[in-house]
Amino acid sequence: MSTSNQERTGQRIKSLERGFDIVECLHEEGALTVSELAEERDIPTSTAHIYLKTLADLGYVVGESGRYELSFRFLEHGGHVRQRSELYHLARSEVDTLAEVTNEVSALGVPENGKRVLLYKTEGAEAVYDNPPIGEYTHMHWTALGKAILSEFPREAVTEIVDRHGLPSRTHRTIDTEAALFDELETTRERGYALEDEERWDGIRSVAVPILDEESVIGAISVSGPKHRFEHEWVESELLEHLTRSKNVISVRLRHQ
Amino acid sequence: MSTSNQERTGQRIKSLERGFDIVECLHEEGALTVSELAEERDIPTSTAHIYLKTLADLGYVVGESGRYELSFRFLEHGGHVRQRSELYHLARSEVDTLAEVTNEVSALGVPENGKRVLLYKTEGAEAVYDNPPIGEYTHMHWTALGKAILSEFPREAVTEIVDRHGLPSRTHRTIDTEAALFDELETTRERGYALEDEERWDGIRSVAVPILDEESVIGAISVSGPKHRFEHEWVESELLEHLTRSKNVISVRLRHQ
DNA sequence: CAGACCGTCCAATATCGTTGGACGGTGGTG
DNA sequence: CACCACCGTCCAACGATATTGGACGGTCTG
Numbered sequence: 001m002s003t004s005n006q007e008r009t010g011q012r013i014k015s016l017e018r019g020f021d022i023v024e025c026l027h028e029e030g031a032l033t034v035s036e037l038a039e040e041r042d043i044p045t046s047t048a049h050i051y052l053k054t055l056a057d058l059g060y061v062v063g064e065s066g067r068y069e070l071s072f073r074f075l076e077h078g079g080h081v082r083q084r085s086e087l088y089h090l091a092r093s094e095v096d097t098l099a100e101v102t103n104e105v106s107a108l109g110v111p112e113n114g115k116r117v118l119l120y121k122t123e124g125a126e127a128v129y130d131n132p133p134i135g136e137y138t139h140m141h142w143t144a145l146g147k148a149i150l151s152e153f154p155r156e157a158v159t160e161i162v163d164r165h166g167l168p169s170r171t172h173r174t175i176d177t178e179a180a181l182f183d184e185l186e187t188t189r190e191r192g193y194a195l196e197d198e199e200r201w202d203g204i205r206s207v208a209v210p211i212l213d214e215e216s217v218i219g220a221i222s223v224s225g226p227k228h229r230f231e232h233e234w235v236e237s238e239l240l241e242h243l244t245r246s247k248n249v250i251s252v253r254l255r256h257q
Numbered sequence: 258m259s260t261s262n263q264e265r266t267g268q269r270i271k272s273l274e275r276g277f278d279i280v281e282c283l284h285e286e287g288a289l290t291v292s293e294l295a296e297e298r299d300i301p302t303s304t305a306h307i308y309l310k311t312l313a314d315l316g317y318v319v320g321e322s323g324r325y326e327l328s329f330r331f332l333e334h335g336g337h338v339r340q341r342s343e344l345y346h347l348a349r350s351e352v353d354t355l356a357e358v359t360n361e362v363s364a365l366g367v368p369e370n371g372k373r374v375l376l377y378k379t380e381g382a383e384a385v386y387d388n389p390p391i392g393e394y395t396h397m398h399w400t401a402l403g404k405a406i407l408s409e410f411p412r413e414a415v416t417e418i419v420d421r422h423g424l425p426s427r428t429h430r431t432i433d434t435e436a437a438l439f440d441e442l443e444t445t446r447e448r449g450y451a452l453e454d455e456e457r458w459d460g461i462r463s464v465a466v467p468i469l470d471e472e473s474v475i476g477a478i479s480v481s482g483p484k485h486r487f488e489h490e491w492v493e494s495e496l497l498e499h500l501t502r503s504k505n506v507i508s509v510r511l512r513h514q
Numbered sequence: 515c516a517g518a519c520c521g522t523c524c525a526a527t528a529t530c531g532t533t534g535g536a537c538g539g540t541g542g543t544g
Numbered sequence: 545c546a547c548c549a550c551c552g553t554c555c556a557a558c559g560a561t562a563t564t565g566g567a568c569g570g571t572c573t574g
Contacts, residue, residue: 009553012314013272027334027337044563045521050562050563053522054273059369060277074332074333074338074392076331076374077280077335081327081328082391113330135329137330271531271562292550300532518573520572521570521571522567524565531560531562532561533559539551540550542547543546544546
């Protein structure tokens with residue numbers, strides 16, 4: 001599962017793993033009672049009870065009349081981590097600008113643990129579909145941001161990521177073989193931008209360009225919207241101009257620290 | 258310390274508590290090596306090592322050449338929790354509007370665990386000072402958002418919060434006695450808005466109004482900026498009109514689900 | 515009023531977290 | 545070039561503690 005590059009040698013703290021497993025369960029399921037969690041994870045209710053109480057004591061879950069859910073303490077840490085990110089500060093105004101001039105949704109993504117994290121996004125005036133939330137962690141291969149980033153990764157790194165996370169499908173257009181992914185990444189690298197055409201959500205297209213810091217990718221910026229507004233001509237003539245301009249602005253800022 | 262309302266009876270998982278203690282250490286200190294963490298928390302390096310490796314395996318910390326720091330997985334959970342918040346969606350556009358018409362920083366805050374969480378903020382054109390990040394968890398008594406929320410809390414709840422978190426000072430204007438806090442909260446309740454005058458940061462003022470859902474506070478919205486732009490007259494005549502209008506818009510939306 | 519379900523608590527057992535110390539690698543210094 | 549200091553990693557033995565089934569009391573439903 002994750003025995004690829006991360007050395008799995010040595011001892012681990014099982015209760016900590018279990019604790020975060022419960023956190024992830026609450027993430028997926030929302031508010032749960034003690035017995036619902038116990039059933040969900042197939043553990044005794046007494047165990048579920050002790051873990052939930054511990055997490056509640058620590059403030060990481062809050063209990064509303066018997067139901068427990070994740071608290072905003074995760075947002076506290078997450079917001080703080082983002083605040084420390086240099087790229088976030090340098091790219092923010094450009095993402096805003098992109099959303100304004102295109103009227104679509106613009107976003108900033110970075111790689112982490114072989115996935116793509118949404119660090120920031122701005123919704124333009126015509127953005128209607130429900131956007132993913134800040135912090136969204138998802139597979140690289142079905143997003144424009146992810147493909148833009150992967151296209152600048154060394155081949156072994158891509159292989160490793162595919163081994164680790166696989167290539168699940170979301171729509172009939174999702175890239176689902178390693179060979180097809182490498183083809184796509186080569187095309188992406190050659191033309192300088194990534195295009196995602198309903199590979200994750202039906203009816204949605206995205207265009208993204210990678211952001212480099214001294215030869216290595218550190219993230220990407222994108223614009224997404226309904227397919228019918230993302231005609232080839234508009235993308236090539238107008239959208240890409242905005243995207244590359246923003247990319248260049250950010251690159252310059254990076255060079256000047 | 259926190260033995261007030263939260264029942265501290267029953268068993269807890271100590272390794273989970275220690276794990277989150279390490280998370281909080283990394284939050285405060287930033288990237289740390291194994292031995293730095295060991296010294297910081299006064300634990301053997303072998304113990305620190307196992308915990309960091311466990312957290313790294315789980316993806317909650319990332320190690321850059323021997324230094325470990327919190328990953329964006331916290332932002333993943335935090336962003337997701339926020340996305341589930343109804344108030345966030347109902348209030349967002351109004352916070353944007355407030356920032357636009359005032360040119361200052363506007364924010365949405367909610368109570369959790371006796372503190373105030375920053376759920377959303379927008380920076381107006383003239384916002385210059387470094388804003389707190391999304392998710393910021395801080396004491397209620399030295400923020401306008403917090404005082405607006407507290408002003409609608411029952412007396413016992415306020416006492417309990419003061420017992421739990423105390424009334425630390427940040428500037429010479431910070432409210433530091435329970436009596437003064439109750440006076441301030443009464444004034445706030447009577448005039449319908451909270452005013453924070455350099456009680457947390459020198460040179461910064463904030464004005465906030467509470468948001469009620471069927472008689473009980475669920476949050477507050479605010480506008481903050483440099484003291485010299487927050488003259489009494491402007492606040493009373495113009496700012497408050499915007500704030501109460503936004504508050505009413507949000508209240509109406511809440512009533513219609 | 516009975517029955518089902520739930521959260522909480524308890525006590526016994528065995529698991530597993532804890533620790534000092536050993537080892538090998540690295541970087542700095544005389 | 546050799547020495548030393550420091551650091552991360554691993555190991556094994558001990559003792560702490562996570563785990564579990566079951567008991568208890570409360571609440572809601574029929």
